[in-house]
Amino acid sequence: MDEFVSKNTLVAGMEPSSEIAFRTKQVRDSVTNPAFSYINSLSATNSIGGRANAKYLIERFTLHFLGPSYEKISWERFINEPSFAIKAIAGYLRYQAQQKAYYSGEEISQEQPFFNLHIKPVLTALSIVGDQLLLQRQITIQQHEAWIDLIFNTDFSKTNHLPYGSLLPSESLITMDLSSVPSNVIKALESFSCFLITSCISRFNWDQFLMAPVVKAMMTNYFDLGIIKNGKKIRPYSPSTVENTYRMLCGVAEHHWLAENMTVERLQRIKAIKLAKGSRNSSGRFITFDDLDSMLSIIDSHPNPIRITRDKAMISLMFYSGLRRQEIVNLRVCDIDWSEFFISVIGKGNKERVVPFSPDSEAANYLREWINILTDSDSEAEFAGQHVFTKVSKSKRVTKSSLTTQSVNDVCKWISVRLSKTISPHDFRHTAATNLLKQGHDLLTVSAVLGHASPNTTQRYDKRGSESLKKTTIQRV
Incomplete structure (x- = not known):
């Protein structure tokens, strides 16, 4: 030993x-460790842009050199x-x-x-x-x-x-x-x-790495090689991945400076590094109303009737509200205001917002049906603080344990296999943004409903462009 x-x-x-x-x-x-210091300073969420994603990107970068x-x-x-x-x-x-x-x-x-x-x-x-x-x-x-x-x-x-x-x-x-x-x-x-x-x-030796010429050279080496599979380059890194990785490395440098391990001049030189500009179309998919109907029919085929009710409520709520996975699993009964018809949400960055919903929508109807099942086992005081979406046992009983984000992923994967179309939880946010913009709501309002820090993010979620482009062709007159 x-x-x-x-x-x-x-x-x-x-x-x-x-x-x-x-x-x-x-x-x-x-x-x-300045990298862990930076990661731990981020929002406590395992969604994209949170701690888990930052840890993954920085780990992949350091793995390349070690x-x-x-x-x-x-x-x-x-x-x-x-x-x-x-x-x-x-x-x-x-x-x-x-x-x-x-x-x-x-x-x-x-x-x-x-x-x-x-x-x-x-x-x-x-x-x-x-x-x-x-x-x-x-x-x-x-x-x-x-x-x-x-x-x-x-x-x-x-x-x-x-x-x-x-x-x-x-x-x-x-x-x-x-x-x-x-x-x-x-x-x-x-x-x-x-x-x-x-x-x-x-x-990884962060002190030796965090110097502008070294950062620039190592980033160039890392991104030039691209994504490797079986020893071959299958595609280059997307501009957003390059930008995110560089932003995170700047965050690591800033925390190294906060720990008094480097000068402010050294930090500013790292932040002065220029990256090649570029963009890619968003990878998110648009879910049509026909897709939603098919998904609800697929859920109906599940042998557990309690889970059917829960999953129909969850999927329809994601479709109509565009809530994130973490927001779905954190949602409590007391967060839903049935008199004013809005949902209080604590989103990324610990920011609170309200998301309206229609009392006559499928989401509201399925949600009422599911909450009625939840009330059977709780007193009114206990019920108010109960998570909305909880686990369902194989014996077809509702538990008090909240779903996890992986549980939401698993439901979407289960549906995707039977739908023969890939559906991810984040696709519902792209869909909600597109549908709201289609209906004439302005970009700032949609951005506020989705909880985006910048309207530019909401704009990237907009899937109307592909439909418009199909009609933008030259016709013989």
Whole structure:
């Protein structure tokens, strides 16, 4: 166990109370690492532009220069020390649950700590590691079989776990061939490796990087290569991705300056870097009323009648109001004013707004039907603070646990498969913006309803352009 190191005795020593240890780590990182300091300063949301998205973009940038973390793990040890492997996997899963709860502002269930956590990709990734070790004759067939049995037949929620950053980086004895491995499995392997040796953001030397000439050169190198798949460039980065990444790096530099680790002149030089301009059409899709009818019919085919009522209320409300996923899951019964017909919403940036709705719309009718089901199990006082959209058990009972943003994604994916058309939660916002503008409402009003900081964002959501362009053709007179 000579590789095992406790990088912080406070965290390692508090293993029995891992939730406190996790929060302590978050505070420590926000003080000592300018990237984490910047990420933690953002709005507490896991939607685009929030902490989770910033962490993903910065992690991807630093990964490009540090190389894959899974190449810095001695994987042979996992095979030879099953007890160590179990603790490592259990620690990773708990850490992922903590991350998810931290970014979404939720609590971890003590009975089901890994509930709604996508575990299969990381277990598949670790089975592929075993396959690679077997192919390169680093382990025997018996060891390989025992490894597969261990990772797929262990209840990791009931085992001891290692804390974050328990290993020092080292050179792996195997060279991984992941050319035919799905991207989500590779991401899971990278994520698991980062848990063991700390993330690329933690290992990146920010002080040496945060100088204008270095930032400019490394950004040019990173963006020129574009998006790589199977060793080949499949497309360049979009101008918005380039701009967002640069904006976030400027944010990291600003927090390095706030920590008194760089001069204001050095910060201003970084902010003076000029980027090539450009734009792309919004990737959002427009959902027609016919699509909505088809989606509601698909929901009707679900075997759980309680879930049918809930999902019809949720989908129709998203269509007519354009609420974000996080706003949908945070919505409480007391936020809906049935006398004035508006919904109070706390959106991104902790900004409150009101979203009107029509009392005669499908959304209002389905919402009334769903709320009537909710009232059956709560007193009036308890009911007012209840989340509107809660989980439904397999036994067809309403629970008091709020849906998660992943739950909203899963409902949309379930519908998309049966609709044979990709639908994402964010498409409803593009649709709401387009429909409101079609009906003659001005841009500023629509922007206020959707909770956009700038009308320019609302303008990008407008899908009327594609319809108008189809009619803009030269005809023989």
